[in-house]
Amino acid sequence: xRPAMQFVDTASRFECDIQVANxxxxxxxxxxxxxxxLAAICGTRLRIxxxxxxxxxxxxxxxxxxxxxxxxxxxxxxxxxxxxxx
Amino acid sequence: xxxxKGIAVxxxxxxxxxxxxxxxxxxIPRRSIMPSQRARExxxxxxxxxxxxxxxxxLQQAQAGREDQIKDxxxxxxxxxxxxxxxxxxxxxxxxxxxTAEYAVSTILREIASHFxxxxxxxxxxxxxxxxxxxxxxxxxxxxxxxxxxxHLQEEVVIVAHELTPTQTAGFNKTFxxxxxxxxxxxxxxxxxxxxxxxxxxxxxxEDVTSCVTTESTVIIDGNRGVVIIDPDEQTLEEYRxxxxxxxxxxxxxxxxxxxxxxxxxxxxxxxxxxxxFPNEASMAKEKGAVGIGLYRTEFLYLYSGTEPxxxxxxxxxxxxxxxxxxxxxxIRTMDLGADKLPYSVRHPGEANxxxxxxxxxxxxxxxxxxxxxxxxxxxxxVLGDIRVMFPMISNLQxxxxxxxxxxxxxxxxxxxxxxxxxxxxxxxxxETPSAALTASLLAPDCDFFSIGTNDLIQYTLAVDRGNEHxxxxxxxxxxxxxxxxxxxxxxxxxxxxxxxxxxxxxxxPEYIMLLLGMGVRTLSLAPPMIPEVKQIIRSVTIKECNHLxxxxxxxxxQRQIKNFLRxxxxxxxxxxx
Numbered sequence: 010x011r012p013a014m015q016f017v018d019t020a021s022r023f024e025c026d027i028q029v030a031n032x033x034x035x036x037x038x039x040x041x042x043x044x045x046x047l048a049a050i051c052g053t054r055l056r057i058x059x060x061x062x063x064x065x066x067x068x069x070x071x072x073x074x075x076x077x078x079x080x081x082x083x084x085x086x087x088x089x090x091x092x093x094x095x
Numbered sequence: 096x097x098x099x100k101g102i103a104v105x106x107x108x109x110x111x112x113x114x115x116x117x118x119x120x121x122x123i124p125r126r127s128i129m130p131s132q133r134a135r136e137x138x139x140x141x142x143x144x145x146x147x148x149x150x151x152x153x154l155q156q157a158q159a160g161r162e163d164q165i166k167d168x169x170x171x172x173x174x175x176x177x178x179x180x181x182x183x184x185x186x187x188x189x190x191x192x193x194x195t196a197e198y199a200v201s202t203i204l205r206e207i208a209s210h211f212x213x214x215x216x217x218x219x220x221x222x223x224x225x226x227x228x229x230x231x232x233x234x235x236x237x238x239x240x241x242x243x244x245x246x247h248l249q250e251e252v253v254i255v256a257h258e259l260t261p262t263q264t265a266g267f268n269k270t271f272x273x274x275x276x277x278x279x280x281x282x283x284x285x286x287x288x289x290x291x292x293x294x295x296x297x298x299x300x301x302e303d304v305t306s307c308v309t310t311e312s313t314v315i316i317d318g319n320r321g322v323v324i325i326d327p328d329e330q331t332l333e334e335y336r337x338x339x340x341x342x343x344x345x346x347x348x349x350x351x352x353x354x355x356x357x358x359x360x361x362x363x364x365x366x367x368x369x370x371x372x373f374p375n376e377a378s379m380a381k382e383k384g385a386v387g388i389g390l391y392r393t394e395f396l397y398l399y400s401g402t403e404p405x406x407x408x409x410x411x412x413x414x415x416x417x418x419x420x421x422x423x424x425x426x427i428r429t430m431d432l433g434a435d436k437l438p439y440s441v442r443h444p445g446e447a448n449x450x451x452x453x454x455x456x457x458x459x460x461x462x463x464x465x466x467x468x469x470x471x472x473x474x475x476x477x478v479l480g481d482i483r484v485m486f487p488m489i490s491n492l493q494x495x496x497x498x499x500x501x502x503x504x505x506x507x508x509x510x511x512x513x514x515x516x517x518x519x520x521x522x523x524x525x526x527e528t529p530s531a532a533l534t535a536s537l538l539a540p541d542c543d544f545f546s547i548g549t550n551d552l553i554q555y556t557l558a559v560d561r562g563n564e565h566x567x568x569x570x571x572x573x574x575x576x577x578x579x580x581x582x583x584x585x586x587x588x589x590x591x592x593x594x595x596x597x598x599x600x601x602x603x604x605p606e607y608i609m610l611l612l613g614m615g616v617r618t619l620s621l622a623p624p625m626i627p628e629v630k631q632i633i634r635s636v637t638i639k640e641c642n643h644l645x646x647x648x649x650x651x652x653x654q655r656q657i658k659n660f661l662r663x664x665x666x667x668x669x670x671x672x673x
Contacts, residue, residue, distance in 0.1 A: 011167060014170060017174060018174075037180060040179075040180040040181065041171070041174040041181070042175060042178050042184070042207065043180060045211075045222060046210055
């Protein structure tokens with residue numbers, strides 16, 4: 010659960026509303042329950058949608074966590090973040 | 096109105112509001128609430144979350160600096176507990192479905208867990224275990240407030256639960272708890288023993304009784320007939336109120352024989368001793384007419400404090416009882432628990448078959464420091480009266496000799512420090528395994544007395560788990576196998592000229608008193624509230640007719656035949672008991 014935890018922690022640092030989508034499921038990025046239930050396993054494509062004042066910064070931070078820091082784990086646990094909306 | 100039939104384990108009638116105690120280890124049944132209780136249940140959910148968070152913060156601080164999985168687990172729990180949408184899902188469920196906080200927590204978490212379990216990915220489905228942990232954490236809080244409530248009751252209630260643990264019953268406010276109804280258990284379960292020692296009516300083996308009561312339900316517990324009635328109608332209530340009055344009158348009648356001796360019509364005296372669990376029951380035992388304590392269970396010392404009892408804790412508990420029974424026997428049974436029951440024992444690996452496992456004297460012989468602590472306290476208390484020591488669950492002569500050798504070691508230690516004790520303290524054993532019963536003649540020379548523990552003896556002899564409601568009906572003292580074993584143990588005790596008593600539940604069962612007397616038993620140790628009734632039976636019979644009855648039972652070949660025969664005989668002597 011560590012990746013989900015890190016993701017939620019990062020998202021929670023921002024004021025804006027952040028949602029994550031995986032195919033057709035849309036959940037609140039700040040809720041650990043919803044994030045873990047999203048079932049993002051290794052290699053899943055995630056869409057991050059942020060709305061609000063610091064939305065751009067939030068997207069950047071989450072993208073950084075997923076694509077650059079890779080949750081501090083091996084490259085195998087990798088997802089892709091790709092879109093933002095304002 | 097709903098009527099449920101179970102097993103009657105402690106007599107009397109109780110009529111009161113139901114207080115349901117769920118168990119976090121069993122499925123929480125769906126229980127409805129009134130719309131007016133909605134706000135209260137939602138508040139309970141909120142409080143459970145808040146307290147769980149506080150508890151978790153404290154735990155996390157204690158673990159600070161550690162970089163390991165435990166910390167990770169706490170971190171996951173903390174994030175869930177702080178997740179507003181998670182909490183809201185539970186409170187919404189309470190509001191929309193009108194169910195208890197416990198049921199909502201359990202249902203929602205299980206929904207989430209089964210979602211994980213069904214995902215197929217191993218890493219994620221393992222997370223279901225985390226979710227169950229969170230469920231337990233929240234339920235612990237919710238059940239904790241129920242426990243608080245039971246400790247601080249302001250009105251009379253009857254307790255309805257799956258099964259009660261010693262820790263739970265120890266905390267009950269006994270002024271307001273009027274009776275028990277549980278789903279699990281048999282005549283000799285913890286609930287049954289506690290109920291009898293408190294003199295409260297109880298019915299067990301009631302299948303799914305916790306799911307058919309609400310906190311608003313009025314419940315009648317009929318501990319004579321083994322019936323529980325939920326939300327009775329006016330007529331039933333009235334009938335039961337009258338019945339209760341009648342029973343009380345019978346009890347008052349019995350109490351008048353308190354100071355009369357337990358002596359048969361043809362002049363044979365029988366010694367009636369009390370079985371107790373807590374030191375403060377000694378006064379009640381005395382009041383009911385016990386002329387000593389035949390079985391002082393010491394497990395409470397190990398169960399209720401959470402830490403291993405110190406020698407002084409033991410000593411105080413023994414001294415208190417000794418003071419009530421100056422010059423009369425007080426038989427202290429050494430620790431009789433399985434390792435799995437000890438709350439502070441270092442993570443004991445689960446046993447596939449705890450009843451046949453490391454328990455009782457076996458555990459003591461492997462944990463000598465603990466065992467010696469208890470023996471030292473018993474020996475120190477032995478100067479205060481006629482204190483005797485009894486080893487439980489002895490299954491062969493080596494075990495008995497080993498236990499006695501340790502007792503002598505402790506005596507030598509005491510000699511060294513010139514601590515006074517009774518060097519001639521009487522040492523006996525519980526005869527409660529078939530092997531001990533069959534080899535009683537070999538064990539007798541090393542014993543001052545036998546006490547037949549029929550509960551375990553029957554369980555082991557008939558291979559029936561008395562706590563399992565599905566087979567509990569097979570458990571019966573009226574089995575010919577049990578009769579043969581008892582007869583041979585009694586014979587061996589007589590031959591070796593050592594003391595003999597029966598301390599199991601049969602000693603308090605009106606139907607078995609004549610049989611035991613007829614088999615030669617002259618000392619019975621039983622739950623104090625039952626003493627007056629048993630004394631009444633003894634005073635109504637002659638040994639001659641008891642002997643005749645026992646001989647007749649010896650010719651019978653089935654449980655049912657023996658049971659019916661004994662029941663008929665007892666009904667003729669003391670019809671009020673049925």
